Amino acid sequence: MPELPEVEALAHHLRAHAIGRTVVRVDVASLTALKTFDPPTTALHGREVTGANRYGKFLDLDCDGPHLVTHLSRAGWLRWLDTVGAAPPKPGRGPLALRVHLGKPGQGPGFDLTEAGTQKRLAVYIVSDPRQVPGIARLGPDALSLDADGLRAVLAGRTERLKTVLTEQSTVAGIGNAYSDEILHVAKLSPYAIAGRLDAAAQARLLDAVHGVLDDAVRRSVGQEAARLKGEKRAGLRVHARTGLPCPECGDTVREVSFADRSFQYCPTCQTGGKPLADRRLSRLLR
């Protein structure tokens, strides 16, 4: 799932390549992706792109009044094309959800919003203000803007596990399953630590890790021109999606905890005092 660094890199690309261009045509290939009806997609036609922003994991294209807002969800992506084909796409086939022409169709550039797989959860909104998107209205402070006071406020009184609090978008915006694994590993904190009980030293490590991991990932994703790739491509992960491989820090074996539809990874030596965390799926099988 694209998280803050990938979405930031896509916004960066749109700032560099889409601003100043006019939305000539919008092709809707998946009606289920479109979550708003008024204004219609044609309200974007003839509008100049004046900005591209990120709100948490939402991507916003400002079209000088109306905004085209996208949540890429689990398997969505934005792919920039230097030349976009003129033929209207066939609805309901393949990964294409929405196509935006930023020049004469067949000659000018633009981008596709695509979604791989069968679970169609990519969401597109056309609104006059991004805060009209419910998911954006609910967002907590952006992870990149967190300072020591902000983090203290986020954690205060929270009895949930750190992993849960960090990935909850209404608490802190932008961090998902992959980067929370990375952040917790760099901070040497257990995913199951109770968020409200971190001491000052642990909070300082966590804050450093949030900025270090995310800044580094944004730089990497911008550097590989994310919007020219077919989908999200991450490099340099330390523990996430590395179950069974050696921890780059200490050499211990990276372990995972699995749930029905997702899993997360951690290093016991670096993060949990050498003790493996209970894996609910596994313990259910053993019961």
Ligand SMILES: [Zn+2]
């Ligand atoms: Zn380790």
